[in-house]
Amino acid sequence: MPDLQKIVDEIYSKLKPRRGEGKVADYIPQLAHVDPKKFGMAIVTVDGEVHKAGDADIPFSIQSISKVFTLTLALGKHGETTWNRVGREPSGSAFNSIVQLEHEEGKPRNPFINAGAIAVSDLVLAGHTPREAIGEIVRFVRYLADDETIAIDPEVAKSEQATGYRNFALANFMASFGKLDHPVEHVLGVYFHHCALAMTCTQLAHSGLFLAAAGKNPLTGHRVVPSQRARRINALMLTCGHYDGSGDFAYRVGLPGKSGVGGGILAVAPGKASVAVWSPGLNHNGNSLIGSLALEMLADRTGWSVFGQ
Amino acid sequence: MPDLQKIVDEIYSKLKPRRGEGKVADYIPQLAHVDPKKFGMAIVTVDGEVHKAGDADIPFSIQSISKVFTLTLALGKHGETTWNRVGREPSGSAFNSIVQLEHEEGKPRNPFINAGAIAVSDLVLAGHTPREAIGEIVRFVRYLADDETIAIDPEVAKSEQATGYRNFALANFMASFGKLDHPVEHVLGVYFHHCALAMTCTQLAHSGLFLAAAGKNPLTGHRVVPSQRARRINALMLTCGHYDGSGDFAYRVGLPGKSGVGGGILAVAPGKASVAVWSPGLNHNGNSLIGSLALEMLADRTGWSVFGQ
Amino acid sequence: MPDLQKIVDEIYSKLKPRRGEGKVADYIPQLAHVDPKKFGMAIVTVDGEVHKAGDADIPFSIQSISKVFTLTLALGKHGETTWNRVGREPSGSAFNSIVQLEHEEGKPRNPFINAGAIAVSDLVLAGHTPREAIGEIVRFVRYLADDETIAIDPEVAKSEQATGYRNFALANFMASFGKLDHPVEHVLGVYFHHCALAMTCTQLAHSGLFLAAAGKNPLTGHRVVPSQRARRINALMLTCGHYDGSGDFAYRVGLPGKSGVGGGILAVAPGKASVAVWSPGLNHNGNSLIGSLALEMLADRTGWSVFGQ
Amino acid sequence: MPDLQKIVDEIYSKLKPRRGEGKVADYIPQLAHVDPKKFGMAIVTVDGEVHKAGDADIPFSIQSISKVFTLTLALGKHGETTWNRVGREPSGSAFNSIVQLEHEEGKPRNPFINAGAIAVSDLVLAGHTPREAIGEIVRFVRYLADDETIAIDPEVAKSEQATGYRNFALANFMASFGKLDHPVEHVLGVYFHHCALAMTCTQLAHSGLFLAAAGKNPLTGHRVVPSQRARRINALMLTCGHYDGSGDFAYRVGLPGKSGVGGGILAVAPGKASVAVWSPGLNHNGNSLIGSLALEMLADRTGWSVFGQ
Structure with missing residues (x-):
């Protein structure tokens, strides 16, 4: 297992200067009023390790996630x-x-x-x-x-x-x-x-852990869904989770994920961890710009892509 | 590693009675003339093991693969x-x-x-x-x-x-x-x-091995593409490899794959193996009907889905 | 001026046996309950002559007219x-x-x-x-x-x-x-x-008379719209008045017209007359089947097509 | 019958200063090389009168006409x-x-x-x-x-x-x-x-005369088509003759017409005359900008709209 806290810290400091990039969703005032410079990240591994950076414990609107x-x-x-x-x-x-x-x-x-x-x-x-x-x-x-x-x-x-x-x-x-x-x-x-x-990155990463662990939350022992169903939900997240940017996310990140216009993304590394990122600025497909970059860097550094080392 | 030859044999005997199902592509005479009862399968693992069943060594038109x-x-x-x-x-x-x-x-x-x-x-x-x-x-x-x-x-x-x-x-x-x-x-x-x-299942499985092995054919030692590119091609196969049935294939099989109207499918299990199946009858999305089922059974029995155990 | 009453009577008796053809709109119960055998027709000329046949004085739902x-x-x-x-x-x-x-x-x-x-x-x-x-x-x-x-x-x-x-x-x-x-x-x-x-054919034909008479109802003397606007509304009826069957109506009938799913059609013969027909059965474009035929016969017999003798 | 030569002359002098407006089709060099300031007009009545203005006798590419x-x-x-x-x-x-x-x-x-x-x-x-x-x-x-x-x-x-x-x-x-x-x-x-x-406005107006005269060219006596077919071709020109600007042309001009990307338009006033205009600059629907305006003015001044006085 790579040193995840170090990786998370590196990603955070690399992307910190770019906070504010992208376009905050403004179709409802409550989303438009959010601070565009927010940026948080949380990883929960299947072993129960938690690694965070930035605004990982501030709640945001998870929207489509x-x-x-x-x-x-x-x-x-x-x-x-x-x-x-x-x-x-x-x-x-x-x-x-x-x-x-x-x-x-x-x-x-x-x-x-x-x-x-x-x-x-x-x-x-x-x-x-x-x-x-x-x-x-x-x-x-x-x-x-x-x-x-x-x-x-x-x-x-x-x-x-x-x-x-x-x-x-x-x-x-x-x-x-x-x-x-x-x-x-x-x-x-x-x-x-x-x-x-409304959820924090930490809460969101915990909530997706069952998808990384064959349908069972390893921290609570709750069997949420059978393993086959967990795989299938992951498959849907990978092929459809980022609207018309799903192919691009699969190409660049290689992990099942689901984004929301509030700037959050939940990503799943099967067998490894559940990850949540949040940064309100969106790219042209409506997915968090900084959040996508953070996940791309994470996949690069950890080798967690489902598509091979 | 599961007993692959046994799995391949089981899949073959399970599906043998269903050979001929689906619709053979007829838009060119050369495809229409093929025997609809053909069915072959070949697995080449990253360790060089080869497992076959049925018409694995008869060449067919690989078309879109x-x-x-x-x-x-x-x-x-x-x-x-x-x-x-x-x-x-x-x-x-x-x-x-x-x-x-x-x-x-x-x-x-x-x-x-x-x-x-x-x-x-x-x-x-x-x-x-x-x-x-x-x-x-x-x-x-x-x-x-x-x-x-x-x-x-x-x-x-x-x-x-x-x-x-x-x-x-x-x-x-x-x-x-x-x-x-x-x-x-x-x-x-x-x-x-x-x-x-025109290729056989065995040839086709060999040709895709570099995608299962981080860009390098482990049998020849040829570095075909960098590992990142291999991952990215796999991602494209998973999201786009089966036309308008790509989501369904990801849901049921969970492996990057590419189909052809000749009835072949090449699938990649990253880190594990390259697999080729062939059966001319197509489903309504234009993908091999028996071939898709064979791969679904293979993924079930091996746990090779990229989306988790 | 042709003998309009004779023409109307002939059209009515020619089409009477075909009443009930077409499909009555059923998307709301009130339309579905109408008697599919109803068929009426009324012509009001710019000189004030009125010619009728069949159910010309029974009100029906004019809908899109x-x-x-x-x-x-x-x-x-x-x-x-x-x-x-x-x-x-x-x-x-x-x-x-x-x-x-x-x-x-x-x-x-x-x-x-x-x-x-x-x-x-x-x-x-x-x-x-x-x-x-x-x-x-x-x-x-x-x-x-x-x-x-x-x-x-x-x-x-x-x-x-x-x-x-x-x-x-x-x-x-x-x-x-x-x-x-x-x-x-x-x-x-x-x-x-x-x-x-809800209007009768007779009422409907009267209501459209201003479009046949350069914007002014010649019977009441009311100037409804300037003559240019009357022409323009006629143009819109001709190009767009029958949904995706507008071209066909122009081809076969050659008069500005507007249909409704209740089975009514209002047609305008500029300088000549305003015509209303009603028969509930619709053709595949959602326009009155018998009503369209009646107007085609009327245009043939009167030479009223706007596209020439 | 209005004084057509006077009307044509007026239209020509009104629009002369605007010659060159619009965008000349450039998808083939031969069309792009034409002088954008060309502007001609010719009317041939069913009685054989011919009225012209401007470049009415210079041939141009009639294209879709x-x-x-x-x-x-x-x-x-x-x-x-x-x-x-x-x-x-x-x-x-x-x-x-x-x-x-x-x-x-x-x-x-x-x-x-x-x-x-x-x-x-x-x-x-x-x-x-x-x-x-x-x-x-x-x-x-x-x-x-x-x-x-x-x-x-x-x-x-x-x-x-x-x-x-x-x-x-x-x-x-x-x-x-x-x-x-x-x-x-x-x-x-x-x-x-x-x-x-390649045709001149004068030639083009003559060629469309049969559509204005119930299918028979009154100058040569040639019966080209039955009268019903002439009406029907006129109907098609009115509903479909100007691509996605057909409704607008019907609304503004009120005559059956067919345009070409060479800047020509053939228009038909049933029972009255055949008209051809030419000016290479096109509007956003791909129809002659000055030509459309000339026909709109002609219809206004003559009362030839098929949709009423």
Whole structure:
């Protein structure tokens, strides 16, 4: 095992001068107000070592990273029938594109684009009220991270609800094809709330540890999913986790990962560790610019790429 | 290391009764005439063990699998500037779609869809004649597989030339955006010929071994590419290697791979082995139906998925 | 002037046996319950002659035909700046397609596809409440037809509101590009209500008379629009009035016209007459099958095509 | 009848100062070399009056205007079965777009976009050699205009052949769907040559006179097509004659017309006259900027709009 703390420190000091690069998401005020110079990183190994740098313990809006957790929940409830409602192919277009839905009759291409995550929210609802489903998601993430302090930022959720025209369009479009089981407002209520989860890098890295350890959190001993399912979620993160920059992330970093427009990225090194980075400035694909670079450097220095030494 | 020969034998006997399933490609007579019941498999480990079953030593038309080799050549000639001409994102559409080219001004999304491989053929030409470029490709594949008997099937090449309207459309379309350096006929001459390479599973598995072994063929000692490039080619195979079924292949098999409409698939288990399968019947995404199943079973039994145990 | 009553009678008896052909729109129960054998026709000439056949005095849901009236109102309020919000090109896709909006940043291609008519509803609102705008539209149509009995069918309006997911998607999508001035619910409230106008063929033919008579209703003496604007609205009806069947309608009938999924069509013979037909069964483009045939026969027999004798 | 010579003179002097506006097509050198200040106009009435202004007797490359003549020929040879190979709906996209072909399996939307005109060239060939078909087209246009001096500019034809990658792409794409009866090279040979016809405004106006006079050239007495077909060709010109600016042209001018990238436009006032304008600078839709304005002024002053006084 390489000296991870040294590596993390080096990456942090190398990238520190570049903090602020990229474009902070501004589609809701709560995201736009964040300090663009924030930069944090946390690694939790399967052996329980924790290595951090920078703003690793400041909570941020995890946004689309939450889609990994809701997909895990939906697969737990519906198993492989989940794939009747959402595909598992890279999208070939922007994260919030509606074009694809028209060609495939309201079935989103994968669970990590907005439309797909809305379909997953519908599956998580499973006959419950939005309040119940949101409660279940929060409890699940706390259980994954073994941290009862994790919570949703209600201001962010409210803001998303007030300005989420594109998501209302996507959900109504799917409903027009009969692809939602619950009312559009309920489904989006769930969606906007899970996107508003606030977590620190340290919490996020803990919450993804089960994906690095064959489905079982080695620190708590909780078996979250069977090993095959953990591999499959990792596969989806690798092929679809960074919108239309997924191929580039696989090429440069070589690890399954999921980004959010809040500037966070959760990455998984199977058998090794779970990693979370946060830096609000985004690149042109909507993924954290500094965060992507940090993970590229980490993969280079550790040899953790899933694609070979 | 698991008992690979036993695993290969089990897979073969399990799938033997299903030979003939799927649809044999019929767009050129030479492919349509192949016996749909053929089924072969070969594994070459990084330690030099070879395990085979079925028709592993009968040559077949490798078709698009050759795109891995021409990409490797183009990267050798042009390095990262290769990506000025072709992207590295999954396509989100069929292997021979032309729609995407219009939206991105003649730049194909990745080197493994037809348009992208045509762009790569243009890069391989690099000022040479088609005959020279084709010769270079054949020599390169022989060098990779350490087998001087590998050759192009001239009948297949001729047939593709005579019926390849879609590829003529793609190449002319790129030319209309000024994206080809050589005449359309030259570029397609190279393209049609490398797609017509005939190889056995055993040869093919050998030729991909450098990708499983950090860029160096451990059997010949030839350093083909630096380790970083090997990882990156693997990443491209995983995200883009199976057309619009790439996400599904990653989900079910979890190995970098590249398929051809001749029914072959080359898969790479980094650090472990190079695997080739062949069975002509294709699934709805144009990938070998039995071949995909064989690789899924292999990944299950060996635990070779790049996404964890 | 040909013997119009004789022509109308002949058309009616020729097509009577074919009543019931086509597919009645069923996306809301109120439309699906209509008797598929209904068939009516009314001609009002610029000299005030009225010729009718069949169910010419039974009210039906005019649906998209109302878009001609709201466009006329919007042009009255906003003049040529109307075209900042909506284009005037044929759509090249289905009436409720959302794809085009993504390519043109939320600006619909013309005022007669759903997205365009929603944009026009937004313009008609012009700061008023939905109730006020709906009242204004009803009064305007009564004024055009000189008939105070014309009204909205509240059941149809309610039904459209309850099932109009696709229109909610379109409106939210435009809102996401900042292309609506009023809340989505208000805009759609206006839209769903004007589509629910119930009119007879006779009323409808009267309401379109101003378009046949250079902008002035010759029976009431009301100057509705300047003559240039009447010509321009006719031009839009001809190029865009029948969704993706507009070219076919121009080819076969040769008159400006606007269809609705309720099975009605309003057609204009400039300088001659205004014509309304109604028959609920639709062809594959969503236009009245028998109604289109009736208009084709009328144009043949009268020589009223705008494209020559 | 208005004083046409006075109107033509007024239009000419009003627009003379604006000559040179717009962008001259430069995709082949022969078009780029034309003097951007050229501007001519010719009207031929159904009574045989001829009114001209400016450069009305200087030949220019009629380019896509020739598609009206080849369509007329194809309809003569194949009648309504012509529409099995090409649609008659406005395209909703640029003149040389290939996207639509993929969605409709190689059937172009209308005969006036490039793909559609290529399909029409295939129909005109009808088993003959390209040389024979080209000869037939030239003889037909001479017959229409009653002018034996009309000829193809061989330099333009050669240039188009050498640089027409987009058209090669379109033709090969259609061939890949089995939609061409003749070899791609033959079809494009015909296409490139008819686009290279050189005509003056006066010749062009004469050649379109049959469309203004119910299918019969009133000056020669030649019955070219039945009156219904003349109306239908006019309908196609109105809905599809100006690429993605057809709606705008109908809105502003209100006459059937067909433009070419050489800067010419042929317009038809049914029952009145045939009009040709020429000015090389194009607007953003690829139609003559000054030519469109001249026709708009002509329609205003004469009241010739087909959409009413």
